Amino acid sequence: MRTLNRTTWTLTWRLLRGGGRHGSLAVGLSVAASALCTTLLFLCVGANLGFAARAAHTDWRTPAKTDPAHAVAVQAVATTFINGEPVTVIDIAALPSNPTKQTKPPAPPPGMPRFPRPGEVWTSPALGKLPGSTTTTGTLGRAALARPGEKVAVVGYRANDPTMTTKRGTDPRRPGDIVTPTPVADFTGTRTTDGIASQYQALAKLATVLVIIPLLVLGASSARLSVSRRDTRLALLRLLGAAPRRIAGMAAAEAALTSAAGAAAGAVGYAALLPLASKVPVAGGSWYVSDLWVGTPVLLAVLAGVVLMVTISALAGLRQVVVGPLGVVRRSRAARLNAVRALLFVAVLVGYWQLSAGRPMDIDAVVYCCAAVFAALSVIGPWAVGTLGALLTTLARRPTTLLAGRRLLDDPKSVWRAVSGLTLAGFVAGFFALFSIAGGTPWSSPDQLSLSVPKAQVAAVRQQFGVRLKQAHIKATVGTTTTWVATGTGTGDERQITATIANPRQLDRARTALTGLAPGQFPITGTDIDWQSRRFDHDFHLSTLAVLGASFTVAIASTGITAASSVLDRRRTYGLLHLAGTPLRVLDTARRTESVLPGTVLTTGALLTGLFCAAPLTFAGGTPHVDGPGVALLAACLTLGFVGLAGASAASRPLLREVVRGAGPRPD
Amino acid sequence: MLEHMNPNSPDPPVLQGIALSKSFGSTHALDAVDLAVRAGESVAVMGPSGSGKSTLLHCLANIERPDSGQVLLDGERIDQLREPHRSELRRVRFGFVFQFGQLLPELPAVENVALPLMLGGMPRREAERHAREWFAPLGLDGKEDSRPGELSGGQAQRVALARALVAGAQVVFADEPTGALDRTTGQDMIAMLVKVTKAQNAALVVVTHDESVARWCDRTVRVRDGRIVGEEPATRIPAAGTGVRR
Numbered sequence: 055m056r057t058l059n060r061t062t063w064t065l066t067w068r069l070l071r072g073g074g075r076h077g078s079l080a081v082g083l084s085v086a087a088s089a090l091c092t093t094l095l096f097l098c099v100g101a102n103l104g105f106a107a108r109a110a111h112t113d114w115r116t117p118a119k120t121d122p123a124h125a126v127a128v129q130a131v132a133t134t135f136i137n138g139e140p141v142t143v144i145d146i147a148a149l150p151s152n153p154t155k156q157t158k159p160p161a162p163p164p165g166m167p168r169f170p171r172p173g174e175v176w177t178s179p180a181l182g183k184l185p186g187s188t189t190t191t192g193t194l195g196r197a198a199l200a201r202p203g204e205k206v207a208v209v210g211y212r213a214n215d216p217t218m219t220t221k222r223g224t225d226p227r228r229p230g231d232i233v234t235p236t237p238v239a240d241f242t243g244t245r246t247t248d249g250i251a252s253q254y255q256a257l258a259k260l261a262t263v264l265v266i267i268p269l270l271v272l273g274a275s276s277a278r279l280s281v282s283r284r285d286t287r288l289a290l291l292r293l294l295g296a297a298p299r300r301i302a303g304m305a306a307a308e309a310a311l312t313s314a315a316g317a318a319a320g321a322v323g324y325a326a327l328l329p330l331a332s333k334v335p336v337a338g339g340s341w342y343v344s345d346l347w348v349g350t351p352v353l354l355a356v357l358a359g360v361v362l363m364v365t366i367s368a369l370a371g372l373r374q375v376v377v378g379p380l381g382v383v384r385r386s387r388a389a390r391l392n393a394v395r396a397l398l399f400v401a402v403l404v405g406y407w408q409l410s411a412g413r414p415m416d417i418d419a420v421v422y423c424c425a426a427v428f429a430a431l432s433v434i435g436p437w438a439v440g441t442l443g444a445l446l447t448t449l450a451r452r453p454t455t456l457l458a459g460r461r462l463l464d465d466p467k468s469v470w471r472a473v474s475g476l477t478l479a480g481f482v483a484g485f486f487a488l489f490s491i492a493g494g495t496p497w498s499s500p501d502q503l504s505l506s507v508p509k510a511q512v513a514a515v516r517q518q519f520g521v522r523l524k525q526a527h528i529k530a531t532v533g534t535t536t537t538w539v540a541t542g543t544g545t546g547d548e549r550q551i552t553a554t555i556a557n558p559r560q561l562d563r564a565r566t567a568l569t570g571l572a573p574g575q576f577p578i579t580g581t582d583i584d585w586q587s588r589r590f591d592h593d594f595h596l597s598t599l600a601v602l603g604a605s606f607t608v609a610i611a612s613t614g615i616t617a618a619s620s621v622l623d624r625r626r627t628y629g630l631l632h633l634a635g636t637p638l639r640v641l642d643t644a645r646r647t648e649s650v651l652p653g654t655v656l657t658t659g660a661l662l663t664g665l666f667c668a669a670p671l672t673f674a675g676g677t678p679h680v681d682g683p684g685v686a687l688l689a690a691c692l693t694l695g696f697v698g699l700a701g702a703s704a705a706s707r708p709l710l711r712e713v714v715r716g717a718g719p720r721p722d
Numbered sequence: 723m724l725e726h727m728n729p730n731s732p733d734p735p736v737l738q739g740i741a742l743s744k745s746f747g748s749t750h751a752l753d754a755v756d757l758a759v760r761a762g763e764s765v766a767v768m769g770p771s772g773s774g775k776s777t778l779l780h781c782l783a784n785i786e787r788p789d790s791g792q793v794l795l796d797g798e799r800i801d802q803l804r805e806p807h808r809s810e811l812r813r814v815r816f817g818f819v820f821q822f823g824q825l826l827p828e829l830p831a832v833e834n835v836a837l838p839l840m841l842g843g844m845p846r847r848e849a850e851r852h853a854r855e856w857f858a859p860l861g862l863d864g865k866e867d868s869r870p871g872e873l874s875g876g877q878a879q880r881v882a883l884a885r886a887l888v889a890g891a892q893v894v895f896a897d898e899p900t901g902a903l904d905r906t907t908g909q910d911m912i913a914m915l916v917k918v919t920k921a922q923n924a925a926l927v928v929v930t931h932d933e934s935v936a937r938w939c940d941r942t943v944r945v946r947d948g949r950i951v952g953e954e955p956a957t958r959i960p961a962a963g964t965g966v967r968r
Contacts, residue, residue, distance in 0.1 A: 453840040456833065457826070464828030464869075630824040633785050634886075635813025636841060637806065 062300060066307040079709075080622050081312055083615045088316020089323060090611055091273035092360050094604060096324035097331060098262045098269070099356060100346040105258045107345040108200040108337065109251035114164050114243040115144055117236040125149055125237030126160035127169070128218050133231035134569070134576035136562055140338075140585055141181060141205040145235070145574065146170055147213040163208060163241045165198025170210030181205040196342065200251075203339035220573040223544015227583050232541060235574070250586045254337050256418075257594065261601045263421050264485070267428045268478040268605055271471070272612045273313075273363050302369060309368030310361055317360040321353065334600075336593055391437045391466060399434035402426055403666065410670035424485070427667055431481060431660055435474055438659070439652050440466035446651070457644035462652060472616035473653040475609030476699055480657035482605045483695070484664020486598040487688035499580035502554045503564055504535070505572050506542030512549050518571055519553050526567040529556035540578050553577070595683075602691050606698060614702035617649055621706050625713035632714040642710055646703045653699045661692070734797065736761045736925050737893050742781050742791035744774075744948075751777040752788065753948040759893065764916050764926035766936035769945035775929045776897060778945060782927060783816055783895045784808045795892070813838055817886025817894040817924070819915065821901040824882050825870040831881045832857070832866040838889040856884035860914065876907035883915055893925040900935055912938045 070081060117129040130145040148169040151159070162168050170176055174191040180203045182190050194206060211218045222234040230246055246252065332341040348356070406423050443462025450456035462469050507515045512534060519532045530553040542548045555564050561579070568577045581588075621628070628641055735758035744752040751774045759765050769775045780786040782793060784800055785808075793801040800811060818824065825834045832853050839849035857866050860880045870878050879899060886894050896915060900908030912928070912935045919926040928939060936942045944952040 451846055453837060456840070456846065457829070460826075460828040460833070627824070627826060630818075630820050631826070632809070633780075633783075633812070633820075634818040634824065635809050635811070635816065635838070637809045637813075640841060 059303075062303040063307055066304045066311065069304075070308060070311065080619060083619055084312045085316040085319065087272055087612070087615050088313045088360060088364060089319040090608065091269050092317045092320025092356065093323040093327065094265065094269050094608060095273075095356055095360065096321065096348055096353075097327065097346075098265055099352060100324070100328075100331070100348050102255070102258045102262055103348055103352070104341055104345040105251070105255045105337070107342075109245065109255060111164075111197065111200045112230075112251060113245055114198070114241045115142060115233075116230065116243045116246050117233060117238045118240075118242065118244045119236050120239040122237045124239050126151070126240065127238055128213055128235050129233070129238050129241075130218060130222060130235040130574055131231070131233035132222070132574055132576055133228070134565060135578065135582050135585070136181075136184065136205065138581075138585075139205060140231075140582075141207060142231075143576070144206070144208045145211055145217055146208060147172070147211040147215065147218045147235075149213055149237075161240060163198065165195035166192070166208065170208050172210050172212045172215070174210040176208040178204055178206040181207055201337070201339045201341060201345075216573040218574075221543045221545075222574045223541045225541040225583075228586050231586075250337070250590060253590055254593070257590075257597055259418075260421050260424070261597055263424050263428075264482045264601055265604050265608070267425070267432075268475045268482075268608045268612070270363065271432070271474045271478065272608050273360055273367075305368050306365050309365045313361045313364035314357075316364075317357045320360070321357060336596065338589060391440045393437065395433050395437040399430045402430035403663070406667060407670070410667075424667065427663065428478060428481065431477060431663065432474065435477060435656060436466045436470040438656055439469045439473075442652055442655055443469075454640055454643040454647055457640075458647035458651065461644070461648045468620075469648060469652055472613055472620070472649050473656055473699075475612035476606070476653050476695055477609075477656040477660045479602070479605035479609040479695060480660035480692075481664040481667075483602055483688055483691040484661035484666075485668045486601065486664075487668075487685070487691065499539075499554075501558050501561065502539075502552050502579055503561070503568060503577040504539035504550045504552045504579070505568065505575060505577050506540040506548045506550055507572050508542070508545075508548055512551065515571055516551050519551055519568060522567045522571075523553060523564060526563055528560045528564050528567065530554055530564060531556075539580055539583065540575065542572060542575060598687070602687075606691065606695050609695070610698035610702045613649060613653070613699055614705050617645070617703050618706040618709055621645070621710050621713060628710065629714050638711065638714055641714070642707055645706075645710065646700070649703045650696075650700055654696060657692075657695060657699075661688070733760045735759055735794075736796060737782060737927075738792075738794040738797075739778070739782050739788075740792045740794070742778065742788045742793070744777050744781055744786065744788050750948050752781065754791070755945075755948070755950055757782065757943060757950065759925040759927060761892065761925055762920050762923045763941075764919065764928065764939040766939040766942040767927065767929045767945060768931065768933070768936050768942055771931075773945045774948040775945045777948075779895050779897055779927060779929050783818070783893075784811055813841055814889060815892045817889070817891030819879065819882045819886050819894065819896040819899045821898040822875070822878070825878055825885075827870050830867045830869060831862070831873065834870065834881055835884045835888050838885060842889060853884070853888055856888060860884055860918070874907075875903050876911055879903065879911050880914065883911075883918065887918060887922055887924065890922075891924055893927065894919050896926065896928045898930060899928065900930070900932060905934075908932070909934065 115131055117131075127149055128147045132143045132145070134141050134143060144163070146163060146169065160169075163170075166176060170191070175189060176192045176194050177190045178194045178199055182193055184205075194208060198208070199206060218235045220235075222232050224234070225232055230250070328343055328346055332343045332346055334340065406427060409419070409423060439462050443459050443464070443466060446455060446459030447463055448459075450459050505515065505519075516532055516534065519530075523530045523532070533552050533554070535550045535552055537550060539550055539552075553564060553568065555561050565577050571577075631641060632638060738758040740756055742752050742755045742757075743750070753774075755774075755778055757765070757767075757778065767775045767778060777786065781788045781791075781801075784793065784803065788801055791801070792799055795811070795815065800808075803811065812818070825831075826837070829837070832850055835853035835856060836846070836849035839852055840846055844852070854866055857863055860883065862877060862880055862884070865873060865877060865881075868877075870881070873881065879902075883894075894915070899915060900911050903911055915928070916926060916938045926939070928935065930936055941953060941955045943950050
């Protein structure tokens with residue numbers, strides 16, 4: 055590119071370096087915004103890749119059925135519980151190799167150096183550390199596990215053992231927990247789409263969409279920081295005869311330099327935060343750091359993406375300078391924004407309602423709809439700021455209100471950039487706050503263990519219950535029920551045998567005592583059944599907090615950076631007004647009003663939009679109910695958001711004081 | 723001590739700087755300077771760059787506090803006031819015209835002029851009504867609702883002049899008021915500045931490099947190395963054709 059030649063880079067570099075202390079501060083703010091944007095982008099991408107990696111590491115536990123003639127093993131899965139935590143038990147029976155075939159020996163299961171022999175128990179490190187695990191044959195490697203703290207056991211059997219020959223019925227209430235003995239040709243497994251791993255992947259995708267758009271806004275905003283200073287400077291160069299292509303090249307070079315520095319700093323920040331991020335307990339526990347590492351190709355792609363986005367944003371903002379430098383230098387009247395923006399916003403909301411009302415939406419559809427509403431908010435935002443400014447200007451009685459109103463009316467896009475992060479965070483808060491997936495559970499009886507056995511064996515197994523519990527010195531009441539708790543063979547011709555344990559602390563000992571009474575089946579309680587939905591619900595609320603936290607952090611950072619940048623951009627006018635006797639308090643109040651007022655109005659509007667969009671999903675399953683903790687969360691978010699907004703705006707007050715003081719005389 | 727007062731005028735000075743000294747680090751910007759200005763009088767302060775003329779203006783205008791010396795307004799000492807009172811004093815009793823950039827770009831011209839009145843507590847409608855009265859006499863008829871970016875340099879300076887005087891300033895300080903204007907527009911501007919301040923019986927202190935600007939003032943004081951090194955009455959240029967109709 056001829057426009058990005060050495061002269062352009064040299065000139066840009068000199069202008070960047072020669073901006074003085076305030077110029078350096080503005081460049082620093084741009085770099086900081088790019089860095090924050092990049093770090094959070096990496097964490098978002100890392101979380102998505104992490105969930106995918108976790109899912110990939112559990113694929114092998116869902117056996118891919120093969121022709122028995124080609125099978126190398128039989129594999130089955132069951133789930134038991136220790137201290138209420140699930141323990142995945144994979145039963146494997148190696149099949150004798152066909153002597154007529156000269157093939158190399160089959161690969162062992164992931165994380166194991168060889169096939170487990172009958173009677174051997176291999177455990178994950180977390181399971182092996184539990185008391186009573188002294189009989190462990192070996193420790194499963196990382197390849198077998200989704201996360202460091204996961205409790206997994208691989209048990210070896212003979213192929214003709216009843217455990218490997220008795221059919222196991224699947225339980226739709228807890229997908230993936232039970233798999234009937236299946237002949238397999240290898241241990242690559244299959245990807246499940248109805249398991250908890252898929253739910254987490256979908257949640258991560260939704261959370262990413264909700265966080266990534268405010269992030270992109272922040273990234274794009276970083277290019278617009280100190281825009282008037284840069285535009286004026288470039289416009290003057292244009293007036294001096296620099297060609298439009300040279301101006302565009304300089305703007306691109308400046309944006310590329312600052313965003314590249316910011317993106318690099320953001321990548322370093324991401325790498326530094328990785329160990330800390332890996333400690334965040336999601337979906338049952340902490341992460342392998344390697345799962346959250348995005349990898350070199352994605353790393354480079356995100357870095358390039360951030361630089362490209364900021365550069366394009368800078369060029370888009372530069373059109374005025376290139377097209378007509380006088381327009382920028384002399385700040386002619388800004389064009390009023392069209393009310394078509396408001397109509398477009400309403401159209402998107404109506405479309406969303408039409409799509410979502412009365413019919414279930416899959417997570418992808420929700421993601422796309424949220425993205426569309428986000429985009430619609432970004433369209434109506436500047437128009438709403440301009441309208442608010444017009445209203446404020448008309449009604450203003452005090453100078454501070456008049457100044458703020460005129461500023462909103464004069465440059466609504468710039469004000470929107472300052473408050474857009476908070477507005478989009480308001481949408482996230484509204485969307486998530488009342489969006490509860492916990493519909494209550496019909497399952498209870500945490501002290502009652504159940505096994506499902508064929509009718510014909512009820513009496514014998516019931517007797518064994520009593521004997522084994524007595525031998526283990528556990529007080530319990532043994533009975534039978536028809537309520538479906540445990541899943542046996544899945545034939546339907548079965549009964550539940552129950553043992554109600556008197557001392558809940560003996561529950562796990564009772565499980566151990568009763569294990570083995572039904573082949574391939576572990577005794578479970580009513581509360582064990584919905585462990586997946588309980589865990590997901592818990593993590594969903596945690597994710598809500600994380601998304602809201604990230605959104606508000608980005609928003610407040612964005613507001614703070616933009617407020618500081620605005621002070622730097624207007625420092626001459628502020629300084630001269632102060633010299634002419636305008637109290638600093640008036641300038642500061644006007645400045646804060648121009649961000650706090652639209653921030654409050656637009657965030658409240660976006661929050662209501664979020665509630666509107668979440669309503670069809672929240673109430674899809676049944677009776678509408680008000681989620682108390684959700685309302686509290688909403689109130690807390692709003693309070694923190696507004697305090698943060700006011701704080702971010704107030705944080706630039708010392709800068710205002712400094713630029714005003716700096717307007718006085720200095721020795722020539 | 724008060725040698726830089728107009729000896730021919732019997733009126734007491736409205737603004738008086740006595741033995742003003744000011745340093746920035748090791749640089750002595752002002753060194754025991756005396757200057758007095760009477761109501762309706764215009765004084766040009768001239769000198770090379772770094773001579774201390776702008777510092778003198780800022781000390782007289784109570785923007786900067788002198789290291790030593792006194793500033794009296796109507797005989798009352800003002801250099802020891804605390805910041806809020808200094809701001810109020812500058813807003814109510816002084817007016818300012820700078821080289822450029824003192825108008826708020828987002829406010830129409832009339833609101834820029836009305837701002838000091840509103841800051842003083844006058845209701846907005848009344849303030850704007852008062853502000854509008856200044857437009858026609860300054861040749862700005864029809865420009866009330868224009869933004870500063872839509873005005874020429876000379877027009878913007880005249881709006882700034884209206885803002886400086888609208889609240890009834892006793893002293894107007896102008897720091898290189900024609901610095902960003904072409905020669906003809908600059909001459910018109912200074913002529914108007916002198917005429918209008920005189921019509922208001924306000925004192926005018928103009929800092930300038932330009933001899934042709936200084937000639938419009940009643941007298942010129944010359945500053946070098948932080949000291950007043952000379953004073954002469956200006957050779958008055960007739961104020962014809964300035965367009966001042968007030």
